[in-house]
Amino acid sequence: MQADLAGWLDVLGCPYCQGALRLADDGGLRCQACDERFPLTGDGLPALVRQEDAAPLAAFGREYREARLREGRRPLTPEQALNLPYGTPPGYPRLYWEVRRQTYETLVDWLARAGAVPEDGVVADLGAGTGWLAHRLARAGYRAVAVEASAEADFGLGAAAVYRPRSEGRLLPVLGNLESPPLRRAAFSLVLFNASLHYARDLDRTLARAAAALRPGGWLAVLDTPVARHPRPGTGRGDRHLGREELERALRGAGLHPRWIAVRRGPRWWMHRVKAVVRGDAGFGFPMAVGEKRGERGE
Numbered sequence: 001m002q003a004d005l006a007g008w009l010d011v012l013g014c015p016y017c018q019g020a021l022r023l024a025d026d027g028g029l030r031c032q033a034c035d036e037r038f039p040l041t042g043d044g045l046p047a048l049v050r051q052e053d054a055a056p057l058a059a060f061g062r063e064y065r066e067a068r069l070r071e072g073r074r075p076l077t078p079e080q081a082l083n084l085p086y087g088t089p090p091g092y093p094r095l096y097w098e099v100r101r102q103t104y105e106t107l108v109d110w111l112a113r114a115g116a117v118p119e120d121g122v123v124a125d126l127g128a129g130t131g132w133l134a135h136r137l138a139r140a141g142y143r144a145v146a147v148e149a150s151a152e153a154d155f156g157l158g159a160a161a162v163y164r165p166r167s168e169g170r171l172l173p174v175l176g177n178l179e180s181p182p183l184r185r186a187a188f189s190l191v192l193f194n195a196s197l198h199y200a201r202d203l204d205r206t207l208a209r210a211a212a213a214l215r216p217g218g219w220l221a222v223l224d225t226p227v228a229r230h231p232r233p234g235t236g237r238g239d240r241h242l243g244r245e246e247l248e249r250a251l252r253g254a255g256l257h258p259r260w261i262a263v264r265r266g267p268r269w270w271m272h273r274v275k276a277v278v279r280g281d282a283g284f285g286f287p288m289a290v291g292e293k294r295g296e297r298g299e
Contacts, residue, residue: 004169004172005023005029005046005172006023007169008145008172009021009022009023010184010187011122011124011145011183011184011187011188012029012046012048012145012174012182012183012184013181013182013183013184013185013187013213014031014033014034014036014048014182015038015048015049015050015053015176015177015180015181015182016031016034016036016050016180017031017033017034018183018184018185018209018212018213019031019032019033019034020032020033020184021038021048024037026039027039027040028040028046028047029046029048041151041175043151043158043161045151045157045173045174045175046174046175046182047151047175048174048175048176048182049149049175049176049177049180049182050177050180053177053180057149057150057177058150060149060150060238061149061150061151061152061156062152063237064150064152064155064156064237065150065152065154065155065156067237068154068155071091072091073089073091073092073155074089074090074091075153075154075155075159076089076130076159078162081130081132081159081162081163082162082163082166084097084100084130084132084136085097085100085101085104085132085133085136086101094268095268095269095272098266098268098269099224099265099269099286100195100224102263102264102265102266103223103224103263103286103288104133104136106261106262106263106264106288107192107221107223107288108140110221110261110288110290111190114219114290116189116190116219118140118141118142118143120189120190120217120218121143121187121188121189121190121215121218122142122143122144122145122187122188122189123137123142123143123144123145123188123189123190123191123192124144124145124147124181124183124188124190124191124192124210124213125137125144125145125146125147125192125194126147126178126181126191126192126193126194126196126210127147127148127149127178127193127194127195127196127197127199128146128147128148128157128160128173128194128196129148129155129156129157129194129195129196130148130155130156130157130159130160130163131146131148131157131159131160131163131171131173132163133146133192133194133223134146134160134163134171134173135160135163135166135167135171138163138167138168138170138171139166139167139168141170142170142190143170144167144170144171144172145172145174145183146160146171146172146173146174147174147175147176147178147181147182147183148160148173148174148175148176149175149176149177149178151175157173157174157175160173178193178196178197178199178200178206178210179200179201179202179205179206179209180209181209181210181213183209183210183213184213185212185213186212186213186214186215186216187213187215188213188214188215188218189214189215189217189218189219190214190218190219190220190221191210191211191213191214191218191219191220191221192220192221192223193210193220193221193222193223193225194223194224195223195224195225196225197222197225197242197247198225198226198234198239198240198241198242199238199239201238203242203246203247203250204250204253204254207220207250207251207253207254207256207291208253208254208255210254211254211255211256211291211293214293215293216293216294216295217292217293217294217295218292218293219290219291219292219293220251220254220256220290220291220293221288221289221290221291222247222288222289222290223286223288224286225242225286226241226242226284226285226286227241227242227243227244227247227284227285227286227287227289228241228242228243228244228283228284228285229243229244229283230243231243231246232284241284247289248289251289251291254291255293256291256292256293257291257292257293257294258289258290258291259289259290259291259292260287260288260289260290261287261288261289261290262287262288263286263287263288273285
């Protein structure tokens, strides 16, 4: 695994200080700035997590898995995992992967229009889950780091094992916290929050750390996070719905120039929303928000 990691040390950073990492004699990684050390997991994934975050993140991973199983979701077969976001895996709500697919297709279209091409640099997928989106980007030619807090094998980063052999060396799964991402400063052309930003406890700090990892001219994109007119509670599992103005203000506070990208939804989504309004539920959607780090590329 060390040989694989050596090729990624130019973009990985210490979760404490975002300093440069080097290979350690014990097989893990070590920060050159603050001397913190980070092991590999039993599956060989770099565990770039602050010590104080390790136990809470492990507990969250277990609770997340149990909640998903109670909802009827089941681990994906390799064929189902490789097909994501396409297909209709059993146990998921009917709209779930339809919405994710629509967002993914909007992202691909936006990347083409924005000119954010693989040659611009490495991308990071924060809150990557199983790593399906990072895998898609790797297959499209990008070098992609998939950062996820849970190493769990069914719904967490352990499930990324199916993707790595098919990513031609362009995918690196990393155990890490999206609030203290293990990303080097000014090393990335694109940072994605993949259905994950609504789990951040400190929105401003999380976006500031992610923005610090961007090169001038780089982009940050928020995907499949519920956004409402005003902030509101979520499912009760540590998530919430972000307010539109709240998210825009936080992106600006991180030094980014924000824009909203419309995602075209299908008839089933709009029927779902009509039924929610009839029930008296507060409205929310899954728009795509992007923020550009102004400056000339290569500065």
